[in-house]
Amino acid sequence: MTALLELKDITIQFGGLMAVDHVSLRVEKGWISALIGPNGAGKSTIFNMITGLYKPSAGKVYFQGRDITGLKPYRITALGIARTFQNIRLFKNLSVLDNTRIGRHCRGRTGMLGAITRLPGVKKEEKEIEERACEALRAVDLLDKREELAKNLPYGEQRRLEIARALAADPVLLLLDEPAAGMNPQEKQTLMEVVQNIRDMGITIMLVEHDMSFVMNISDHVDVLNYGQKIASGTPQEVQHNPDVIEAYLGKEVG
Numbered sequence: 001m002t003a004l005l006e007l008k009d010i011t012i013q014f015g016g017l018m019a020v021d022h023v024s025l026r027v028e029k030g031w032i033s034a035l036i037g038p039n040g041a042g043k044s045t046i047f048n049m050i051t052g053l054y055k056p057s058a059g060k061v062y063f064q065g066r067d068i069t070g071l072k073p074y075r076i077t078a079l080g081i082a083r084t085f086q087n088i089r090l091f092k093n094l095s096v097l098d099n100t101r102i103g104r105h106c107r108g109r110t111g112m113l114g115a116i117t118r119l120p121g122v123k124k125e126e127k128e129i130e131e132r133a134c135e136a137l138r139a140v141d142l143l144d145k146r147e148e149l150a151k152n153l154p155y156g157e158q159r160r161l162e163i164a165r166a167l168a169a170d171p172v173l174l175l176l177d178e179p180a181a182g183m184n185p186q187e188k189q190t191l192m193e194v195v196q197n198i199r200d201m202g203i204t205i206m207l208v209e210h211d212m213s214f215v216m217n218i219s220d221h222v223d224v225l226n227y228g229q230k231i232a233s234g235t236p237q238e239v240q241h242n243p244d245v246i247e248a249y250l251g252k253e254v255g
């Protein structure tokens with residue numbers, strides 16, 4: 001069966017550095033799939049190749065069976081892949097709702113001219129954008145904060161707002177880059193519930209995360225990278241007991 005996302009032998013070099021070295025992996029529809037590995041292993045670089053920010057020097061990215069290698073980021077978003085970034089990228093002085101609406105612009109039809117000239121379709125589209133943005137906020141449990149300015153939200157909620165913005169693009173696959181970074185245990189618990197809720201909405205999730213207990217608790221599948229190479233793949237339990245994985249984490253307990 002065709003995987004929702006499939007990387008085949010993707011490779012990228014930066015100067016002499018092989019940042020990602022012939023990595024193949026699959027993400028099946030409905031999974032929460034994690035990509036883990038020590039610092040500098042190549043995890044974010046893989047996200048950047050999936051989303052079109054970097055073009056692999058070799059290998060292919062397939063999404064829903066279609067070759068999307070090297071497509072522009074906006075085309076990849078339009079095909080159904082949305083993402084968050086490691087660092088917070090909100091418009092701090094805009095409301096929570098407006099920040100979420102921005103995520104929807106890739107689905108807009110009427111464009112700038114329509115908005116300026118107030119063509120009949122615009123009002124309908126604006127209403128639809130607002131409805132979808134509210135659905136995304138509900139999914140991350142922030143709907144009651146929609147009128148707040150983004151900068152007034154506590155840290156954990158700002159990170160959930162970023163997820164809402166990505167959700168507003170109506171993704172089939174959502175990529176989360178270190179979603180739990182910097183969160184306290186309560187914020188992580190809420191995030192875990194939110195991620196599971198999003199999966200239950202039928203959206204497949206791939207995440208990069210350093211917090212091993214978060215990863216091991218939430219994931220259906222884990223791929224492990226070290227120095228740009230894939231060293232293990234399987235269920236959380238399988239990778240936790242894999243000697244190569246234990247060694248990559250320098251004997252630290254994984255999980």
Ligand SMILES: Nc1ncnc2c1ncn2[C@@H]1O[C@H](COP(=O)(O)OP(=O)(O)OP(=O)(O)O)[C@@H](O)[C@H]1O
Pocket residue numbers: 014017019037038039040041042043044045046
């Ligand atoms: N644009 C770039 N130019 C040069 N080197 C880069 C670039 N992007 C990433 N690298 C290098 O590629 C390697 C992999 O980086 P990447 O950010 O993908 O690692 P990571 O696994 O996400 O690490 P972390 O967990 O610390 O975020 C690192 O050695 C990094 O310095």
